[in-house]
Amino acid sequence: MPDSLVTLLQALLLTLGCLFFLVGTLGLFRLPDTLARIHALTKADNLGLGLIVLGLLPSVPGPATAAKILFIWLVALAASATAAHLVARTVRASDSRSDREDGA
Amino acid sequence: MTILIDTVALVLLLLLSVGLLRIWLGPEPADRMLASQLFGTTGVALLLVLAESQGEPALRDVALVLALLAVLATVAFVTRVMQVARADSAGERRDA
């Protein structure tokens, strides 16, 4: 592939990545409750990170570094999914507690 | 290309600050905990982009450690909230 085409593709991926991060942040403000905000933050931001990693791939120094940033993306995915689940579980637990209090 | 990568870094930094505003507003503790997720993704992306634009490979290690620490922070938060909640409900039972 000619260099200019790679650069164009990179620019596209990086811009798209930023847009998805923008959507994630927008979600923090537009969505009504914590759980819905977790949805936006987890999904949009992880896609944004993935796109930015892909966009950076052609400019990293070597294949080892490329493998490293892909590895970092995987770690961030697992981290984000785990954190989302843990926070959601906590929100759920405190929700059902206040439900019981309301019922009493 | 350099200008583009620098712009991406700037945009990410801006989004991170706006996200922090939301976290400052709260209102629930769980809302504040989303900060760790925000840093776990936006922060990692920012560091990876900066590693490229500054030619500073060590920043990629920082990104990796940040992603891992984000989970630990969440675990610590969840454990504490659960403990407080359990202590609360134990207190309620005593009151009743």
Added chain:
Amino acid sequence: MKALDAAIRTAWLFVAWWALAEGEAAAVAFGLGAVPLIALLSWRLFPPGARRPRVLATFAFGGYFLVGSVAAGVDVARRLLSPRLPISPGYMSYKTSLPAGSPRWLLANTLSLLPGTLSVTLRGPEIELHCLDTTAEVHDAVARAEEHIARMFPL
């Protein structure tokens, strides 16, 4: 079979070290000494399970997951950018037939990154999900994810 498993694990650990060291010659040489020791330690701490994920099914799952996470991001973006914010959040529960351990754990984490679902609690085979849109056909999507994971871990 056991020797092959050990060789595969050592090779993976070496690739991980090579990536972390960004291919720098001196660091990689250090890894030649350290990786076998780490492999030995990991073998003592995490002996290989009875179920080894199947290679082809794992790749199929990877592809499915990538497509799914792009769809998830686009779905969230579409809802958020629409002025009337078309969401109707709610809980739903799903009973999985996957065995306990890593298959269930993988399903719960995958669902959090697929469109519209977020795993909330995991009690035995019962997964409680939070859905961004309860009117969408969530159940089928969850079943599809479950099927992909079931193919990775044959009984």
